[in-house]
Amino acid sequence: MTVHKLSCTYDPSEERSLFIQKTDIKTLDLSGSMINEVVRSSIREYGNLEELSLSNCRIKRLENGTFADLQKLIKLNLSDNLLTTFNGHSFERMSSLNIMILSNNLLETLSDMHLxxxxxxxxxxxxxxxxxxxxxxxxxxxxxxxxxxLYAGNNPWNCNSIIWKKYFERNEELKKKFCSPVSHSFLGILKDREGRTIMQSKTTVIRESCGFVKCKWWIIGSVWIGVILGNLNKLNKLLYQSRCRKKKVLEKSVGTEAEVHHLLRQERVALGVEETELKSKN
Known part of the structure; x- marks a missing residue:
C-alpha cells in the first residue's frame, strides 16, 4: 500500500490511514499543529517524503541535522513561524530540494545559507x-x-550595506529592484508556489506587491461587499415593507380626506335647504 498524502486532520472515513507505514508517506502536512520545535528523531522515519509543510507551527529554532534524513524531499514549507536565524546545518544532505518557503518569519540574516x-x-x-x-x-x-x-518582498533592505554595494555598482537594474520606493515581491522567472513556470523569460521579472495599506482597504471593501450581498434579501424585504407602510398611510389619509369632503358637502346641502325654507316663509 502506498499513501501519497497525509495531513494532521484525521478523516474517519479513511480508517486505513491509521495503519500506514511512515515510509509510505509522500506528502506530510502538519500546518497549524503548534509543535514549536522540530527535532531530527521526530521525522527521521519519513525517509520517502517529497513534500513537508510545517507552516504556522510557532517553530522558533531548528536543531542541527533536522532534515538530514529527508534526502528525497522536494518541497519544504516553513512559512509563518518564529524563526530568527537560518541554521544551515539543519538542511544537510538535501540535494533534491527544489522549493523552500521561509516567508513570514523573523529572519534577520541568511549568512548561514550555503546554496x-x-x-x-x-x-x-x-x-x-x-x-x-x-x-x-x-x-x-x-x-x-x-x-x-526569489520571492523577497516586505523586507527592510539596507541599500547602503557594504555587502551589496559592489553588486549594485555593477548592476543598476538590480539596485532598483531592491531599493525602489515601490515594494517588490518577486525576482526571477515567474512561477507559482508549486514551482511550475508561468512565463519564460531570460530577463529578471518583478511583480509589485499591494502593500499593507492598499491591501487593508481592499480587505475592508471586500468585507463590506460581502455583508451587503449576504443581506440583499433582507434589504429588499425592508424596502418592500417600507413601501407597503407608506401606501397604507396614504390610503388611510386619502380615505379620511374623502370622508371630510363628504361631510362638508352634506353640511352645505343642509344649509342650502334651511335658507330656502326661510325665504319661502318670508
Missing part, C-alpha cells in the same frame, strides 16, 4: 522577514541562474 547544499533549488521565498541584505551566494545565483526564482 551548494541545494543544487536543485529553483524557488526560494524569503518574503515578510527582517532581512536587510542577502549573502553573496544568493546574489550570485540571482544574477547567474536564469531558472532561479
Amino acid at each position: 551548494e547544499a541545494f543544487p536543485k533549488l529553483k524557488v526560494l521565498d524569503i518574503s515578510g522577514n527582517q532581512l536587510q541584505s542577502l549573502p553573496e551566494e544568493v546574489m550570485y545565483k540571482i544574477q547567474n541562474d536564469p531558472a532561479f526564482s
Whole structure:
C-alpha cells in the first residue's frame, strides 16, 4: 500500500490511514499543529517524503541535522513561524530540494545559507522577514541562474550595506529592484508556489506587491461587499415593507380626506335647504 498524502486532520472515513507505514508517506502536512520545535528523531522515519509543510507551527529554532534524513524531499514549507536565524546545518544532505518557503518569519540574516547544499533549488521565498541584505551566494545565483526564482518582498533592505554595494555598482537594474520606493515581491522567472513556470523569460521579472495599506482597504471593501450581498434579501424585504407602510398611510389619509369632503358637502346641502325654507316663509 502506498499513501501519497497525509495531513494532521484525521478523516474517519479513511480508517486505513491509521495503519500506514511512515515510509509510505509522500506528502506530510502538519500546518497549524503548534509543535514549536522540530527535532531530527521526530521525522527521521519519513525517509520517502517529497513534500513537508510545517507552516504556522510557532517553530522558533531548528536543531542541527533536522532534515538530514529527508534526502528525497522536494518541497519544504516553513512559512509563518518564529524563526530568527537560518541554521544551515539543519538542511544537510538535501540535494533534491527544489522549493523552500521561509516567508513570514523573523529572519534577520541568511549568512548561514550555503546554496551548494541545494543544487536543485529553483524557488526560494524569503518574503515578510527582517532581512536587510542577502549573502553573496544568493546574489550570485540571482544574477547567474536564469531558472532561479526569489520571492523577497516586505523586507527592510539596507541599500547602503557594504555587502551589496559592489553588486549594485555593477548592476543598476538590480539596485532598483531592491531599493525602489515601490515594494517588490518577486525576482526571477515567474512561477507559482508549486514551482511550475508561468512565463519564460531570460530577463529578471518583478511583480509589485499591494502593500499593507492598499491591501487593508481592499480587505475592508471586500468585507463590506460581502455583508451587503449576504443581506440583499433582507434589504429588499425592508424596502418592500417600507413601501407597503407608506401606501397604507396614504390610503388611510386619502380615505379620511374623502370622508371630510363628504361631510362638508352634506353640511352645505343642509344649509342650502334651511335658507330656502326661510325665504319661502318670508
